[in-house]
Amino acid sequence: MDNNKRPESMKRITTQALADTFIGEQIEKIKKQVGDKKVLLALSGGVDSSVVAALLIKAIGKQLVCVHVNHGLLRKGEPEQVVEVFRNQMNANLIYVDAVDRFLDKLAGIADPEQKRKIIGAEFIRVFEEEARKQEGIEFLAQGTIYPDIIESDGVKAHHNVGGLPDDMQFELVEPVRLLFKDEVRIVGKALGLPDNMVFRQPFPGPGLGVRCLGAITRDRLEAVRESDAILREEFAKNGLEGKVWQYFTAVPDFKSVGVKDGARTFAYPVIIRAVNTVDAMTATVEDVPFSLLQHITERITHEVQGVNRVLYDLTPKPAGTIEWE
Numbered sequence: 420m421d422n423n424k425r426p427e428s429m430k431r432i433t434t435q436a437l438a439d440t441f442i443g444e445q446i447e448k449i450k451k452q453v454g455d456k457k458v459l460l461a462l463s464g465g466v467d468s469s470v471v472a473a474l475l476i477k478a479i480g481k482q483l484v485c486v487h488v489n490h491g492l493l494r495k496g497e498p499e500q501v502v503e504v505f506r507n508q509m510n511a512n513l514i515y516v517d518a519v520d521r522f523l524d525k526l527a528g529i530a531d532p533e534q535k536r537k538i539i540g541a542e543f544i545r546v547f548e549e550e551a552r553k554q555e556g557i558e559f560l561a562q563g564t565i566y567p568d569i570i571e572s573d574g575v576k577a578h579h580n581v582g583g584l585p586d587d588m589q590f591e592l593v594e595p596v597r598l599l600f601k602d603e604v605r606i607v608g609k610a611l612g613l614p615d616n617m618v619f620r621q622p623f624p625g626p627g628l629g630v631r632c633l634g635a636i637t638r639d640r641l642e643a644v645r646e647s648d649a650i651l652r653e654e655f656a657k658n659g660l661e662g663k664v665w666q667y668f669t670a671v672p673d674f675k676s677v678g679v680k681d682g683a684r685t686f687a688y689p690v691i692i693r694a695v696n697t698v699d700a701m702t703a704t705v706e707d708v709p710f711s712l713l714q715h716i717t718e719r720i721t722h723e724v725q726g727v728n729r730v731l732y733d734l735t736p737k738p739a740g741t742i743e744w745e
């Protein structure tokens with residue numbers, strides 16, 4: 420049987436009951452595959468790796484070693500939430516790596532988006548590899564590969580997660596959600612007791628806020644992206660747009676403009692708001708956000724976020740613009 424093909428008889432997981440059955444089956448499978456050995460997992464706090472972590476914790480408890488890398492490019496509150504949910508609530512074996520300085524030092528002065536992405540990806544593998552080498556007796560690597568990853572890689576085994584590890588570090592893979600579609604992964608995550616804001620999280624680029632802090636990343640602009648993004652998310656949630664708008668975020672360009680505050684001249688950065696809807700990410704339309712809400716968000720960002728004196732709303736559909744700015 421082709422392990423990479425979803426059997427036609429497999430029912431779409433649409434209810435908690437179906438999710439519970441799936442969870443029960445996977446726990447048995449994982450126990451059988453892993454035995455008393457140790458499993459390593461890179462845990463981003465995104466839906467896929469979080470669901471895999473929760474499943475494995477249920478199946479093998481502390482035999483799972485989760486590694487969460489804080490590279491400084493995560494959204495506000497995310498690294499804290501990973502620690503709270505997995506270490507404090509689920510009692511998981513979680514290694515939290517503070518690699519903020521390491522990533523930001525490597526990225527200093529790098530303005531080209533492609534180069535930024537490459538540096539972030541390569542540094543992530545390096546940090547993960549270092550942590551893996553500190554562990555003894557790891558035989559398995561768990562991954563949040565999902566069915567679209569397999570379909571997109573055309574049946575070739577998808578090492579979508581931590582591909583790039585050196586040859587002497589090849590582990591047997593544990594991929595319990597590999598035959599599931601995203602909506603099913605979310606239902607399974609909910610059945611496993613993961614918080615809604617983790618399970619129904621909007622898509623987030625791999626390089627994180629790094630590609631929303633446009634041009635060469637600086638700490639002040641990165642904080643401006645993180646804080647303005649948190650305000651945008653809070654206001655969208657309060658005003659019924661969370662779960663309705665497909666993706667929304669802020670970006671901060673690397674130029675300043677003149678403004679005025681308390682009667683004095685300012686020279687500070689603008690924040691760009693983007694809020695789009697799409698079916699397949701190939702094209703996207705701009706959300707018609709109520710003007711009064713945009714005004715309120717502008718008021719909050721210009722008052723609460725350091726070093727910002729303007730807010731712009733990106734009205735560009737895809738095409739001509741892409742969803743992300745970099």
Ligand SMILES: Nc1ncnc2c1ncn2[C@@H]1O[C@H](COP(=O)(O)OP(=O)(O)OP(=O)(O)O)[C@@H](O)[C@H]1O
Pocket residue numbers: 460461462463464465466467468469486487488489490562563579580581623624625626
């Ligand atoms: N900061 C991080 N710390 C630990 N692992 C990470 C981190 N960022 C990414 N990963 C690992 O790389 C995988 C792929 O990351 P990517 O950002 O492409 O997200 P994804 O495919 O949507 O998965 P997820 O929903 O788990 O984030 C993640 O599933 C996770 O295993």
